[in-house]
Amino acid sequence: MAICQLGVFDLRLDRLEEAAAELTTCVARMPAPTNDIERRRYEVRRADLAAVRQRVAELHVSAPPGTARLLVDDREVSAGGPVFVAPGQHEVTATGKQGQLARALVKLTAGESRRVSLAFEAQKAASAPAQARNPWTIGAGAAASAALLGAGVGLHLAGDAAESETAAKVSRLSDGSMLPSSAQFRKTYDEAHAANTRAGLFHGFGTAALVVGAAVVAATVVYVVWPRKAEIRTRGAGAEIKLVW
Structure with a gap:
């Protein structure tokens, strides 16, 4: 009785798919009628089911x-x-x-x-083994990154040395041992200026070498570990992304 009533309610609410399922179960489970009232109810339910099945x-x-x-x-x-x-x-x-x-x-x-x-x-046949990475490419990347990083460190050390030389020259200029108008003062001033310029250049090129070396390291690592291919396969309610190494 409950499933029959649900079917009638859903039919009145125009929920046709639910009504069709409920009335199908209702008619299948209804016992054979034994009197006129049950026979009329049985015929009405069958008529409801026939009507809704014409709309779904x-x-x-x-x-x-x-x-x-x-x-x-x-x-x-x-x-x-x-x-x-x-x-x-x-x-x-x-x-x-x-x-x-x-x-x-x-x-x-x-x-x-x-x-x-x-x-x-x-099922797709098992893919052939991924082609091995080129060892020369990996070796070249490792060597280039090592050389660039080493050069960057060396240039920074040279820049530090040039800064120390600049500080020493400036100290001599300010200790009062030389007259500002003397040739020695002028020479020391030029040396301090040149050392300061070298320090700036060494630090600048050293930083650039470190940045490029780090980029080469990252590129080499990506080349080694990055997936060889990617597949995007659709699904009923979205997509599946498959990465293959």
Whole structure:
């Protein structure tokens, strides 16, 4: 009685797919009528079911062995039993326990009944082993990065030495041992200026060498570990991205 009443309510609310499923169960479970009242009720329910089935479509899905989940559009259903849907195009998807996929698109009209048999897509043959990375490229990257990093460190050390020389020259200029107008003062001033210029150049080139060396290291690492290829495969409700090393 409860499932019959639900079917009638959903039919009045124009929830046709739910009403069709509930009234199908209702009619299947109703006992044979024993009097006129039960006979009229039985006929009314059968008439309701016949009316709603003319406004929906019916699917019977045969799922492949090993199916873990069966969907009609985004709704999970059971295999074999009728699935009532609105007229139009629908996607039927089966997912296997090992990730296999079977899918079909079905277009139905009102009152139509269709049986859909699914089969899992053939598994792709195992991919050939990924081609090994070129050892010369890896060696060249490692050598270049080592050389650049070493040069960067060396240039920074030379810049520090030049800064120390600049500080020493400036100290001599300010200790009062030389007259500002003397040739020695002028010479020491020029030496201090040159040392300061060298310090700036050494530090600048050293920093550039360190940055480029780090970039070469990163590029070499990416070349070694980055996936050789990527596959994007669509799914019923989204996409799956597969990265292969």
